[in-house]
Amino acid sequence: MFIDIVKISVKAGNGGNGAVAWRREKYVPAGGPAGGDGGKGGDIIIKTDVNIRTLLDYRYKTHYKGERGEDGKPKKQFGKDGADIILKVPVGTLVKDTHSSRVIVDLKNPDESFVIAKGGRGGRGNARFATSTRQAPGFAENGRKGQEREITLELKLLADVGLVGFPNVGKSTILSIVSEAKPKIANYHFTTLKPNLGVVRIGEEKSFLMADIPGLIEGAGEGVGLGHEFLRHIERTRLICHVIDGSGFEGRNPIEDYKIIREELGVYNPKLSEKKEIIVINKIDIPSFENYKEEIEKEFRGREILYISAATNKGIDELKYKLWEALADIEPEYETYDEEYVEVFEEEEEKFTVEKIGDEYFVEGEFIERLLESIYFDDRDSLRYFQETLRRIGVVEELEKLGVQDGDDVVIAGYCFEFTF
Numbered sequence: 001m002f003i004d005i006v007k008i009s010v011k012a013g014n015g016g017n018g019a020v021a022w023r024r025e026k027y028v029p030a031g032g033p034a035g036g037d038g039g040k041g042g043d044i045i046i047k048t049d050v051n052i053r054t055l056l057d058y059r060y061k062t063h064y065k066g067e068r069g070e071d072g073k074p075k076k077q078f079g080k081d082g083a084d085i086i087l088k089v090p091v092g093t094l095v096k097d098t099h100s101s102r103v104i105v106d107l108k109n110p111d112e113s114f115v116i117a118k119g120g121r122g123g124r125g126n127a128r129f130a131t132s133t134r135q136a137p138g139f140a141e142n143g144r145k146g147q148e149r150e151i152t153l154e155l156k157l158l159a160d161v162g163l164v165g166f167p168n169v170g171k172s173t174i175l176s177i178v179s180e181a182k183p184k185i186a187n188y189h190f191t192t193l194k195p196n197l198g199v200v201r202i203g204e205e206k207s208f209l210m211a212d213i214p215g216l217i218e219g220a221g222e223g224v225g226l227g228h229e230f231l232r233h234i235e236r237t238r239l240i241c242h243v244i245d246g247s248g249f250e251g252r253n254p255i256e257d258y259k260i261i262r263e264e265l266g267v268y269n270p271k272l273s274e275k276k277e278i279i280v281i282n283k284i285d286i287p288s289f290e291n292y293k294e295e296i297e298k299e300f301r302g303r304e305i306l307y308i309s310a311a312t313n314k315g316i317d318e319l320k321y322k323l324w325e326a327l328a329d330i331e332p333e334y335e336t337y338d339e340e341y342v343e344v345f346e347e348e349e350e351k352f353t354v355e356k357i358g359d360e361y362f363v364e365g366e367f368i369e370r371l372l373e374s375i376y377f378d379d380r381d382s383l384r385y386f387q388e389t390l391r392r393i394g395v396v397e398e399l400e401k402l403g404v405q406d407g408d409d410v411v412i413a414g415y416c417f418e419f420t421f
Contacts, residue, residue: 004155006058013041013066013082015120015143021074035126039069041119041146042082048107049088072125092158098150102342120144139382141374159211162237169245170282173310175212202324231268238330240277247286255299285309354398363412
C-alpha cells in the first residue's frame with residue numbers, strides 16, 4: 001500500500017529530576033550536598049532511509065514518546081539519559097507543522113536526520129546549588145519537559161523523470177520496458193493506483209530514476225479523480241516526459257489530451273509549467289495514428305517529439321538516451337516550491353511576560369513555569385533561590401515599572417503570591 005501523507009504526534013522524553021542527597025561517610029563530618037543531576041530526556045529524530053518507499057508504518061502507529069531521563073543519584077552521580085527514538089522515512093519527505101501546514105524541514109538526502117522534538121534537560125541536583133552563603137541547599141531542580149509536537153509527514157518522490165499523461169496512454173508499459181519495475185498493466189483506466197518507481201540503466205554507472213505518475217484527468221489540479229493525490233510527486237521531478245496516445249484509440253484527440261494535462265499541471269502549481277518537457281507520442285503501431293499524425297506535427301512544429309510504440313518496443317532505446325541527454329543539462333536541485341517554512345528557534349532561556357489586569361499582576365512564560373516546578377516552598381533555601389532568580393532575570397523590575405505595591409497580588413504561572421519589597 002502506498003501511503004504518502006500521515007499525521008503523527010511526537011513527544012520527547014522529560015528530563016530526570018535532580019537529587020537531594022548528602023555525603024555521609026564515617027570519617028567525613030559535614031560532608032555537604034551530594035545530589036547528582038538528572039539525565040536528559042530522549043529526543044525524537046526523523047531520519048531518511050533509501051530502503052523505505054512509503055509512509056505506511058505511520059498509518060497505524062501515530063503516537064511516539066521518548067524515554068524519560070533517569071533521576072539523579074547520591075554521590076553526585078548523574079542519571080542516565082533517555083534513549084532517543086529514530087523515525088525512518090523515505091528520501092523526499094517534508095515534515096510540516098500540522099496546525100500551520102508550514103514546513104519544518106525538507107529531508108531530501110539519504111541518511112539525513114533532524115531532531116523534531118528535543119528531550120528535556122535533566123534537573124540539577126542540590127550539589128549544584130551550594131554557594132559560600134548557602135552551604136547546605138535542601139532542594140534540587142526537577143527535569144524539564146520534552147518538546148511535544150503534532151506533525152504531518154508528506155512524501156514527494158524524488159525522481160529524475162516523471163511520466164505524465166492521461167490514463168491508459170502507456171506510461172506503465174514504458175516504465176516496465178525501460179526499467180526493472182513491475183507496475184500493474186491492463187487495458188482499462190486507473191490500472192495504476194500509486195506512483196511507481198524504476199531505475200533506467202543506460203550503461204555502467206549511468207542510470208536515472210523514473211516515476212510513473214498515475215490518475216491525471218481533466219480537473220485533477222482542482223481535486224477531481226485520483227490525480228490530485230499524486231500531483232505533488234511531479235514537483236520533485238527534474239524532467240517531465242509527457243506521454244500522449246497518438247492513435248486517438250479511445251475517442252480522445254491527442255492534441256486536446258496534451259493541452260488538458262498541461263493546464264492541470266499549471267492549475268496545481270504554476271511552476272510545473274516551467275519544467276523541461278519531452279513529448280512522446282505512443283501507440284504509433286495502431287492504424288488510426290495516421291489520422292492524427294499531420295495534426296500532431298503541425299501542433300508541435302519546432303519542438304522535438306519522439307514517436308514510439310511501447311507494444312512493439314519501437315523507439316524505446318531512442319527514448320532512453322534522449323531522456324539521459326536531457327537530464328545532463330538539468331541541475332539535480334529538488335525544490336520545495338511554494339511551501340512556507342516554520343522558523344524553528346531555541347526557546348529563549350529566560351523569556352517571560354509581565355502585565356497588569358485590573359488590580360492584579362500576571363507573570364507568564366515557559367521559563368517561569370519550569371522555575372516553579374523546581375521550587376520546594378517548604379524549604380527556606382529553595383524559596384530564597386526562587387526570589388533571587390525573579391530579581392536576577394528582571395521580573396521584579398518589570399513589576400515595579402507597572403506600579404506594583406507592597407501587598408499587591410502577583411499571579412505567577414497560575415499561582416498567586418503577595419508582593420513584598
